Amino acid sequence: MAVDAAPFVTAHAAFGPGARFHHVGLAVTSIREADPAAEPIVNRTEGVTMAFVDLHGVTVELLEPLGDDSPIARSLAAGVKLLHLCFEVDDLDEALAAGRAAGFHRVSTPVVVPEWGGRRIAWTLSRDFGLVELAERPR
Numbered sequence: 001m002a003v004d005a006a007p008f009v010t011a012h013a014a015f016g017p018g019a020r021f022h023h024v025g026l027a028v029t030s031i032r033e034a035d036p037a038a039e040p041i042v043n044r045t046e047g048v049t050m051a052f053v054d055l056h057g058v059t060v061e062l063l064e065p066l067g068d069d070s071p072i073a074r075s076l077a078a079g080v081k082l083l084h085l086c087f088e089v090d091d092l093d094e095a096l097a098a099g100r101a102a103g104f105h106r107v108s109t110p111v112v113v114p115e116w117g118g119r120r121i122a123w124t125l126s127r128d129f130g131l132v133e134l135a136e137r138p139r
Contacts, residue, residue: 014102014126015087015095015134022135023052023059025083027075031064038062043115048072050115061086084123086133092120095134099124104132 013019028034031051038051048071049064063083065073075083089095096106104124112120120136 012102014099014104014129015089016091016098018090019087019095019134022086022088023061024085025061025063025133027072027081027083028062028064029076031062034062040064041115042066043113045111045113045115046071084131084133085129086135088135088137090137092122092134092136095136096122096124099132099134103127104129107131 031038031040031049035051035053038053040049040051043050044066047066047069049066051062053060053062063072065076067073072083075081087095092110096110100106104126106122107125108123110120110122112118116135117138119138122134124132124134126132
């Protein structure tokens, strides 16, 4: 029997009113083995190979290490596959400020990722919610 979770969900606008869920990041040893139809993109900015796939209406970012020193290689070695949530925001600086007030600590300087359409991103960490990526919407 399915249970409707809607009555139990509370709103938590940590990154401002315009923030929307974008994807969940998963570490994989091989994108091609995980999804042969995926189109991997080498992301030298972050030291990973990435591909976005739709899994029953949820966007999943498959992340494959781009070498032994990749953060993804370290996650896989530790047995960690579920890596992060990503929220798309209108203004990255405003979202970081709102997130800080809600207990999300910035753990990286914002960078432009040319391999992802030139989006600016930043990483935050929360004791309660874990690692969260913020990605500024294309303008």
